[in-house]
Amino acid sequence: MPELSNRTATFTDSVIRRMTRISNKYGAVNLSQGFPDFEPPREILDRLAQVTNEDFHQYSITWGAQNFREALAEKQSRLMGRKIDPNGEIVVTCGSTEAMMAAMMSVTNPGDKVIVFSPFYENYGADAILSGAEPIYVPLVPPEFTFDPDLLEKAISQPGVKALILCNPSNPCGKVFTRKEMELIAELAIRYDIYVITDEVYEHIIYDPYEHIYMATLPGMRERTITCNSLSKTYSITGWRLGYVIASPAITDRVKKVHDFLTVGAAAPLMEAATVGLQFGDDYYAGLKAHYTHMKDLFTDGLASAGLTFTKPQGAYYVLVDISEYGYEDDEQFCIDLAREVGVGAVPGSSFFRENVNHLIRLHFAKQDETLLAAIDRLHDIRKLKR
């Protein structure tokens, strides 16, 4: 048989989703893949039930149903402080995953370089390979996961750099970029004439006193920012696969083409049902933040009571737990043993870092209290993994 493609040979399957399969195999409390085990808002589910009997069963407009885009434009205009045009500036995609891929394909040519902060969400490596771009990694240094401005400039100023990927708030390290950091990135993006592709799926999951700043709202950044986002985390509907790109019409024209030929469009009945969520008032987002703050506090207090050392999230819903003391060389093996012998599913930290890091595992806490308490109870036994 002829060789299969080079581009699909160079990356593995998703470690995150592999760890979910391992978790399921051993009946572990799955804190690996980041999705909630609580219900989406009732109003969205009620609307979904109605939608089955309405006329939403055929393709919608490829770049998203009109009323979904209008509701989204209204919501994001309120948050971003400027009028977003639902017709020219939005493309609805199948999750932020497709939004990021379509953005990368729209911006880069094979051989171009993209700046990626490390640790990073694992999809970005595959996005770069599939679009033919070469990732240039810039470390975020613990405990605050700050970056060295000189190193960033050195990376951005290399020939062939086309874009920087900014995951804010960050998965896996929970960093929320400060205004000063955002301004610095913006200044370099303008000076070296590159795009910024943002992944803002955790925009509403931020803990006091941190604040989400939209890169696209900084002076001079509107034209060169491609905002990728989704409804997955904000409305607890990761399975609905609803995401979007917000960018200038010159960019969305290209994104629309990629999107059209990749997926044709997002699911019409789901867009219709989720429109109700986009119309929620500010109280919904305040409630979401309070709920996540509660889960974070419950979980991190539990980790502390089990004597674990971990990162303090500023946003998103992950912690990186230090496993140095258990004597493992291989963090993936640690996660397999953790699932099998302790009964908790985690993701090896090495899948998020460019650097040689194998002393961290990622756990998420978007779960009901009972689930988190069950995981904490089991984690009290983690020391039996000590070698």
Ligand SMILES: Cc1ncc(COP(=O)(O)O)c(C=O)c1O
């Ligand atoms: C940073 C980040 N981006 C994107 C995604 C995937 O988002 P979506 O469900 O919208 O494709 C995730 C999911 O965990 C994520 O953590």
